[in-house]
Amino acid sequence: MLDTNKNNLIILNGTTITDIPDDLFIPPDALRVILEQFEGPLDLLLYLIKKQNIDVVDIPILPITNQYVEYINLMQQMHFELASDYLVMASTLAEIKSKMLVPNENDEDEEDDPRANLIKRLMEYQKYKELSLKLDDAPRLNRDTFVVSGILAKFERKDDAPSIDLSQLELAFQEVLRRAEIFASHNIQSETLSVRERMSLILDSIKENGTIKFIDCFTHKEGKMGAIVTFLAILEMVKESLIDIIQNEDYSMIYLQSSAS
Amino acid sequence: MSQSKPLHLIIESALMAAHEPLSLQDIANLFDEKKPSKNQIKKAIEELNLSYKKNSFEVILVASGYRIQIKNGFDTWLSKLNKQSSTRYSKAFLETLVIIAYKQPVTRGDIEEIRGVTVNPQIIRNLIEFEWIKVVGHKESPGKPELLATTKKFLDYFNLTSLSDLPPPGEMEVQ
Amino acid sequence: MSQSKPLHLIIESALMAAHEPLSLQDIANLFDEKKPSKNQIKKAIEELNLSYKKNSFEVILVASGYRIQIKNGFDTWLSKLNKQSSTRYSKAFLETLVIIAYKQPVTRGDIEEIRGVTVNPQIIRNLIEFEWIKVVGHKESPGKPELLATTKKFLDYFNLTSLSDLPPPGEMEVQ
Numbered sequence: 001m002l003d004t005n006k007n008n009l010i011i012l013n014g015t016t017i018t019d020i021p022d023d024l025f026i027p028p029d030a031l032r033v034i035l036e037q038f039e040g041p042l043d044l045l046l047y048l049i050k051k052q053n054i055d056v057v058d059i060p061i062l063p064i065t066n067q068y069v070e071y072i073n074l075m076q077q078m079h080f081e082l083a084s085d086y087l088v089m090a091s092t093l094a095e096i097k098s099k100m101l102v103p104n105e106n107d108e109d110e111e112d113d114p115r116a117n118l119i120k121r122l123m124e125y126q127k128y129k130e131l132s133l134k135l136d137d138a139p140r141l142n143r144d145t146f147v148v149s150g151i152l153a154k155f156e157r158k159d160d161a162p163s164i165d166l167s168q169l170e171l172a173f174q175e176v177l178r179r180a181e182i183f184a185s186h187n188i189q190s191e192t193l194s195v196r197e198r199m200s201l202i203l204d205s206i207k208e209n210g211t212i213k214f215i216d217c218f219t220h221k222e223g224k225m226g227a228i229v230t231f232l233a234i235l236e237m238v239k240e241s242l243i244d245i246i247q248n249e250d251y252s253m254i255y256l257q258s259s260a261s
Numbered sequence: 262m263s264q265s266k267p268l269h270l271i272i273e274s275a276l277m278a279a280h281e282p283l284s285l286q287d288i289a290n291l292f293d294e295k296k297p298s299k300n301q302i303k304k305a306i307e308e309l310n311l312s313y314k315k316n317s318f319e320v321i322l323v324a325s326g327y328r329i330q331i332k333n334g335f336d337t338w339l340s341k342l343n344k345q346s347s348t349r350y351s352k353a354f355l356e357t358l359v360i361i362a363y364k365q366p367v368t369r370g371d372i373e374e375i376r377g378v379t380v381n382p383q384i385i386r387n388l389i390e391f392e393w394i395k396v397v398g399h400k401e402s403p404g405k406p407e408l409l410a411t412t413k414k415f416l417d418y419f420n421l422t423s424l425s426d427l428p429p430p431g432e433m434e435v436q
Numbered sequence: 437m438s439q440s441k442p443l444h445l446i447i448e449s450a451l452m453a454a455h456e457p458l459s460l461q462d463i464a465n466l467f468d469e470k471k472p473s474k475n476q477i478k479k480a481i482e483e484l485n486l487s488y489k490k491n492s493f494e495v496i497l498v499a500s501g502y503r504i505q506i507k508n509g510f511d512t513w514l515s516k517l518n519k520q521s522s523t524r525y526s527k528a529f530l531e532t533l534v535i536i537a538y539k540q541p542v543t544r545g546d547i548e549e550i551r552g553v554t555v556n557p558q559i560i561r562n563l564i565e566f567e568w569i570k571v572v573g574h575k576e577s578p579g580k581p582e583l584l585a586t587t588k589k590f591l592d593y594f595n596l597t598s599l600s601d602l603p604p605p606g607e608m609e610v611q
Contacts, residue, residue, distance in 0.1 A: 039527050039528055039531060039551060039553060040551055040552045040553030041552050041553070042551065042552035042553075043552075083553065083554070085552055085553045085554065089552065121549075121550075121552070124550055125550055125551060125552065127605055128531055128534050128535050128538070128550060128551075129531060131534045131538065131602075131603065131605065132527065132530035132531045132533070132534040133530075134603045135530055135533065135534050135537075135594070135602075135603075136525065136530055138594045138595070138596075138603075139594065139595045140593065140594060140595075141592075141593045141594075141595075143511075143515070144511060144595075145505050145506070145595050146274070146277075146278035146505060146506040146510070146511075146514050146517075147278070147503055147504070147505045147506075148277040148278065148329075148451075148452055148493055148503075148504040148505060148506070164355065164419075165419075166419050166420075166421075166428070168355060169355065169358070169359050169362070169419070169427070169428070170428040171355075172352065172355035172356045172358075172359045173356075173359040173363060173428070175352075175356065176356050176359060176360060176375060176376065193363065193424045193425045193427060193429075194423060194424060194425040196363070196364065196365050196366075196424065197365070197411075197423060197424035197425070199365065199366055199410075200365045200366050200397050200410030200411065203366055203397035203398040203408060203410065204395070204397040204398075204410065206398060207396075207397055207398050240400075241400070241401045241402075242366065242398065242400060242401070242408065258398050258399065258401075259400075259401035260398065260399035260400060260401045260405050266492075266509065266510065266513075270491070270492040270510075271492070271510065271513050273491065273492045273493070274492035274493065274506045274507075274510040274513070274514060275513060275514060275517060277492065277493055277504075277506060278506050278514050278517060279517050290516065291513040291514075291516050291517070292513070312490075315487075316445070316448065317441075317445040317446070317448045317449035317452070318448070318449065318452055329452070331449045331452060331453055332449075334441065335441065335445075335446065335449040338441075338446050338449070338450060338466040338467065339449060339450060339453050339466075341465060341466050342450060342453055342454050342466070353565050377558065377561070378558070378561055378562050378565045379562055379565065379566070381565060381566065381567075383455060386455060
């Protein structure tokens with residue numbers, strides 16, 4: 001699978017390493033999972049470096065670049081859609097590598113280590129990565145700390161509600177719709193708002209009374225349209241598994257109750 | 262050693278931290294093993310109430326269970342609370358409200374799916390407090406999420422007689 | 437007669453009923469006349485905490501003020517309460533948040549440079565929606581990118597009183 005270059009000797013901190021670390025051998029189907037574990041090229045690089053127990057400041061460009069490129073190649077072979085950031089890093093590494101191979105004779109300054117910028121970035125990223133782990137462990141609301149609240153006593157709250165007018169609601173809805181296809185074609189026709197409203201009313205009544213009679217959902221006053229709306233609402237709720245319809249025997253009373261009860 | 266808290270304190274912490282009333286069953290469910298009996302729980306709640314004699318709150322029983330509520334006589338000061346929370350006027354507030362109005366009954370998950378962001382629980386709490394929305398049931402799916410719907414008060418506020426008076430979902434393209 | 441409640445009980449009821457931490461100023465504002473001084477309020481809060489010795493909760497100070505929260509050691513039971521609130525945040529989410537917290541004010545570009553990947557706009561939207569971060573200005577550079585910073589709510593959420601309570605960046609400079 002992986003084109004291992006076992007013949008290449010890698011020298012790290014004076015030690016010769018003949019084997020590519022085991023964790024480079026990845027079953028193809030695990031590749032996606034593995035890539036998703038990395039938060040980008042820097043994360044992947046840090047991982048490669050860490051696996052070899054090397055200091056970031058000592059990053060051995062040659063082996064790391066090779067390993068990195070192997071990952072990238074593999075991903076591309078798998079027709080994996082690769083974020084362009086990974087490719088950018090690959091070319092950065094290649095550039096550093098070539099600079100290292102052709103040392104600039106003019107100056108031996110450490111300052112001009114072609115790796116300097118990359119090392120700086122890696123260290124910076126590593127710092128935040130570790131901080132984010134700490135933050136993840138920090139006491140957090142509703143996981144580690146629980147605040148006393150939501151005590152709804154019967155207070156008179158005057159002019160409490162914000163002032164909003166209908167046009168704002170409409171605008172907000174347009175905005176929402178632009179972002180999501182909530183009224184996809186299959187329900188825009190059949191499901192009018194009055195049906196949704198009726199669903200809420202019936203659910204509320206079920207919540208209050210436990211089980212309600214099917215016939216009690218209909219009122220004479222509303223006429224045929226009202227009956228249709230109610231009937232559609234009940235059907236829709238059955239479809240969405242919000243309620244169950246119960247009839248103990250043929251022709252006996254039909255009851256509605258919550259599916260969640 | 263966290264396993265050694267007295268029953269009444271565990272119940273107290275749960276009532277305090279819950280955002281809704283807790284039934285005896287809810288309270289019993291907090292325990293993995295050695296679940297207290299309903300009678301034990303009731304006794305512990307009585308105990309709690311005795312100990313709250315000198316506090317501003319008490320445990321009371323409402324339809325769906327027990328909750329901690331402020332005693333009468335504090336309204337003068339408390340009416341000035343929470344006068345303007347920034348969340349109330351935000352875009353998120355309006356969009357959440359609008360989705361509940363048009364897609365009701367909906368769960369938080371539905372709202373999140375539509376908006377693509379996590380629902381701010383504060384917004385839901387505010388909406389419930391204004392009595393613009395309420396919980397009309399629970400959906401039969403993992404976690405039994407609450408189903409939210411608008412109320413008559415919501416219609417009154419916007420001067421509507423029924424939801425069908427809301428501006429129609431409109432001419433937005435049907436995808 | 438409702439005018440005759442002791443200061444500490446009024447504060448207690450307000451902290452209980454408020455959905456957000458209350459600053460000393462917020463508490464003083466509950467009173468129309470004879471506003472208590474900040475020192476009096478602080479003292480009353482100390483008194484309250486003394487009286488809560490045998491309770492499961494206490495008053496603590498976070499970035500935006502005082503709030504009542506459950507003492508440590510009850511999570512075993514309380515974790516069963518909030519079914520959906522124990523959100524797990526993705527690595528990308530936490531890293532983005534941490535960079536904003538430590539490097540604020542930052543632009544998206546800054547975050548991208550540090551992380552080496554494009555910032556997911558969804559994450560920024562979520563953070564703004566939680567009111568954990570906000571736009572505090574625009575950078576004077578091409579495109580006038582937004583400058584992002586954390587809010588008090590972010591600190592409240594993580595039980596911190598100020599940014600300096602965040603874990604120090606540490607000595608990872610050179611291992």
